[in-house]
Amino acid sequence: MQVHSDSFQNGKAIPARYALMTLGSPVLPSDNATPHLAWTEVPTTARSFVIACIDTDVPTKPDDVNVEGRTVSAALKRGEFVHWLMANIPEECRELGDGACGEGIVPRGKKDPVGPPGSVQGLNDYTGWFKGDKDMEGHYHGYDGPCPPWNDSIVHHYHFHVYALDVATVPLEKGFSLAELRSAIEGHVVDKAVITGTYSLNPKVKA
Numbered sequence: 001m002q003v004h005s006d007s008f009q010n011g012k013a014i015p016a017r018y019a020l021m022t023l024g025s026p027v028l029p030s031d032n033a034t035p036h037l038a039w040t041e042v043p044t045t046a047r048s049f050v051i052a053c054i055d056t057d058v059p060t061k062p063d064d065v066n067v068e069g070r071t072v073s074a075a076l077k078r079g080e081f082v083h084w085l086m087a088n089i090p091e092e093c094r095e096l097g098d099g100a101c102g103e104g105i106v107p108r109g110k111k112d113p114v115g116p117p118g119s120v121q122g123l124n125d126y127t128g129w130f131k132g133d134k135d136m137e138g139h140y141h142g143y144d145g146p147c148p149p150w151n152d153s154i155v156h157h158y159h160f161h162v163y164a165l166d167v168a169t170v171p172l173e174k175g176f177s178l179a180e181l182r183s184a185i186e187g188h189v190v191d192k193a194v195i196t197g198t199y200s201l202n203p204k205v206k207a
Contacts, residue, residue: 001042003162003193007035007098014158014197020105020126020147027150027201033103034084034143037195038095039162045190046164047091052181053084055146057156065149072152082178083158084143085122086115087185088169102142107135113142118169122176141175146199155198155205164191 008014014035016022022030037051058081064070086101093116102113113121121142130136148156163185170184200206 001039001162001164001191001193003037003039003160003195005036005038005160005195005197007037008195008197010195010197012197014146014199018197019145019199021201023201023203027147029105030145031103032105032143032145033099034096034101035160035197036096036098036100037160037162039164039193040094042094042164043191045166047168048087048165048170049089049091049093050161050163050165050170050181050185051084051086051089051096052082052161052163052178053143054159054161054178055081055083055148055156056159057148057152057154059149059152064151066151070151072149072154074153080178082123082125083145084124084160085176085178085181086142087120087122087172087176087181089116089119091168105144108138109140109144110142111139112174115142120172120174120176122172122174122178122181139175148199148201150201152200152202153205155200157196157198159194159196161192161194163189166190 017031021027126140165188
């Protein structure tokens with residue numbers, strides 16, 4: 001299976017349109033649109049699809065994150081940050097257009113993000129990130145794009161995974177987690193593909 005995007009090239013920078021934040025003073029809200037994705041060479045045994053977008057370069061210690069006069073060290077251990085989870089995408093769906101699954105920033109999170117008929121979307125990790133913020137705390141369903149620390153010393157990598165499953169649906173409800181998704185699709189993946197884009201909000205770092 002192959003996945004491509006008209007929104008960005010594999011291994012190249014993701015345009016600001018598809019990010020939560022863009023460069024400003026230090027950052028400004030961006031369009032936060034879902035990127036175009038299309039997948040081909042699908043196995044005949046595929047009955048549904050799953051999409052997961054994960055940043056694998058998130059600092060595991062927040063001490064220096066977005067703190068004036070400090071830099072997030074490249075040597076710091078990194079972890080995962082979920083930006084989008086969608087399951088039960090019907091077998092006939094092979095493409096999602098630019099902005100097809102939403103755009104714009106919704107304080108406290110999108111309640112019912114748009115998706116293909118029958119699909120279900122999980123929570124992204126802005127749910128935890130904004131916890132305790134009186135203006136932003138909430139349940140963030142669907143896609144919310146890149147917003148790496150503006151003082152991070154490394155470029156972040158955003159992996160858009162597409163999985164083909166041998167079942168039409170998996171038993172997941174709206175708001176599922178990455179762990180629940182991984183458990184639900186175990187043993188059902190007949191093929192998979194990934195496209196990776198990069199993003200940085202640090203003007204000293206080239207994405």
